[in-house]
Amino acid sequence: MRNRAIAVLMLVTVAACGDPPLAPEAARAAAAKIWAERCVSCHGVNGRGDGPGAKLLPVKPRNFGDGAWQRDTEDSRIAQVIVDGGMSVGLDRNMAANPDLRTKPEVVTALVELIRGL
Ligand code: HEC
Structure with missing residues (x-):
């Protein structure tokens, strides 16, 4: 009886927390996929700010x-721009928020690492 109560409690906890965090390798794979699907259009494959969509932007993305x-940019600022959008730190509104990543901090961390490697 007690075990069953614990099992139910664990199920409820898992359900309340959503998906468990991805392992580092899976998080890196998810970040690479997001970069290709959501970011390259403006930032360019290598983050030079030269994606095909960049031409149309009034404020161009910088060269990462x-x-x-x-050197001068904190990881936390990069993460905030990704999750809450450019406007959250006073940047251009065309840098959209990615609110779905709010519950996936390990993927955001992997995206920051990816940008660090560009
Ligand atoms: C519609 C075009 C567009 C897309 C898509 C886009 N960005 Fe941006 N991003 C911008 C622009 C424009 C800026 C620069 C805003 C400024 O300097 O005012 C920017 C700024 C940033 C910055 C802040 C750089 C700084 O100056 O501190 C980061 C980090 C960033 N983008 C990451 C991403 C990531 C990661 C993705 C994909 C999840 C993404 N962006 C998707 C247009 C885009």
């Missing part, structure tokens, strides 16, 4: 390969 920007 810029060493000074990499």
Whole structure:
């Protein structure tokens, strides 16, 4: 009886928390997929700010390969821009929010790592 109560409690807990976090490798794969599907159109495959959609933007995305920007920018700021959008830190509104990633911090971390490697 007690075991059953514990099992029910665990099920409820899992349901309340949503999907369990992905392992690092799976998180990196998910981040690479998101980068290709949601980011490359503006930022370009290598993050140079030269995606096909960038031409149409009034404010161009920066070159993520810029060493000074990499050095002066906190991981937490990159993560915030990704999840809450550019406007959350005073950047252009065309940098949209990705609210679905709010519950996937491990994928956001992997996206930040990906940007760090560009
Ligand atoms: C519709 C075009 C567009 C898409 C799609 C897009 N971005 Fe952006 N992004 C921008 C623009 C434009 C800026 C620059 C805003 C500014 O400098 O005011 C920006 C800025 C950023 C910044 C902040 C850079 C800084 O100056 O601090 C990060 C980080 C970023 N984008 C990551 C991403 C990621 C990751 C994705 C995919 C999930 C993505 N962006 C998708 C247009 C886009």
